[in-house]
Amino acid sequence: DVKVTQSSRYLVKRTGEKVFLECVQDMDHENMFWYRQDPGLGLRLIYFSYDVKMKEKGDIPEGYSVSREKKERFSLILESASTNQTSMYLCASSLTGGRSQDTQYFGPGTRLTVL
């Protein structure tokens, strides 16, 4: 079974802090994704990566950056956390060139609160 893990389930930070959210997958997937989820807005894509050191902006990249130094690990970085970044953050991974029905596999999420 695919396993996607995230470093923390709950995180509380202060405004202006630099925040790192870590995600690790164990299935040798090429693609990794970071989403944020807010009530009434569904999931919105922040950034994704299709290979080591390769990244592409999603729909809402402002205020975030990412790092992918190893295939299994994808980090989301909040350079200077703000209260409007309080949210649930979900990481996902998927294969490239797999079957059309191959889905994204999600981690358990990190609920971040910025005070």
Added chain:
Amino acid sequence: AQKITQTQPGMFVQEKEAVTLDCTYDTSDPSYGLFWYKQPSSGEMIFLIYQGSYDQQNATEGRYSLNFQKARKSANLVISASQLGDSAMYFCAMRRPPALQGGSEKLVFGKGTKLTVNP
């Protein structure tokens, strides 16, 4: 641009009854895929079922089936014989093609429907 619409913010169903969760989509691509996910209160997104745009038959997975009406651009999820454990958020998603050649396909999600199963 691709878009997913889920018009039901919340739905209620009695245990053991069937329920339909609505999903409509908008795309100009001839090839696309549609997914349904379940998100219990624990937060993890669980893949339920997939329908490809060229699939001739509606997808089924156990108690889940997808009522795919291509001309109407709808992909409704039907849950038969509801159980208390089905109470969760349900998201419809569509796979969109990569922006660049060789890039990655991404998913676009609807805003979700909260299903509550009553005993």
